[in-house]
Amino acid sequence: MNQAxxxxxxxxxxxxxxxxxARELGVLGWVRPTGELHAEGAPDAVAAVVAxxxxxxxxxxxxxxxxxxxxxxxVPAGPFVVEExxxxxxxxxxxxxxxxxxxxxxAPSMDPAVKRMAFEGDxxxxxxxxxxxxxxxxxxxxxxxxxxxxxxxxxxxxxxxxGFALQRIRPRQWLLIxxxxxxxxxxx
Numbered sequence: 001m002n003q004a005x006x007x008x009x010x011x012x013x014x015x016x017x018x019x020x021x022a023r024e025l026g027v028l029g030w031v032r033p034t035g036e037l038h039a040e041g042a043p044d045a046v047a048a049v050v051a052x053x054x055x056x057x058x059x060x061x062x063x064x065x066x067x068x069x070x071x072x073x074x075v076p077a078g079p080f081v082v083e084e085x086x087x088x089x090x091x092x093x094x095x096x097x098x099x100x101x102x103x104x105x106x107a108p109s110m111d112p113a114v115k116r117m118a119f120e121g122d123x124x125x126x127x128x129x130x131x132x133x134x135x136x137x138x139x140x141x142x143x144x145x146x147x148x149x150x151x152x153x154x155x156x157x158x159x160x161x162x163g164f165a166l167q168r169i170r171p172r173q174w175l176l177i178x179x180x181x182x183x184x185x186x187x188x
Contacts, residue, residue: 003043007050007059009035015072022049028067030137032074040064066180073154075136080155082108083125090123091176093134093153095143102174108160110185112178120172132157138165152179 015033022029025045029038037053039046050059078094088105102118107129109116136142138152145151149168155161162183167175178184 005059009053022070130157130159
């Protein structure tokens, strides 16, 4: 049976090396360069990954979140903004110094069961609904992740927090999906 552990090294770690070893062991979750870690998998494999944080690091057993891979979080990507428009919302993410835009008929959801259709392209915003910074997520760096059609990211806004993914389903047509994590919320 799989288990999940949260741990912290209390200082910087080699996130690339930890992520590579976690993937070799089949552990899912994430690590931050600051030393924070969430690992899910077989108990022995999780213990081996936690041990990479250093000596005397105690992990806390937490709920399994159902991660699909092991990624590096905390790689700053830039600002994001969600604006209301006359017909819905527009999500803007700064990617390599350029704002990329996706229009949505409804506000992004914090419920992982709710997927929002998002059309790549700009729209005129009439007011800011949410804004903040975001981090790259997943195994593939940006902008390559967008080019491949699956981009994982973590939002730090007032309305939207935690992991999200943009999944391309057709040219210029995407799904915006809330990841299952500690910030996820069910139906209102």
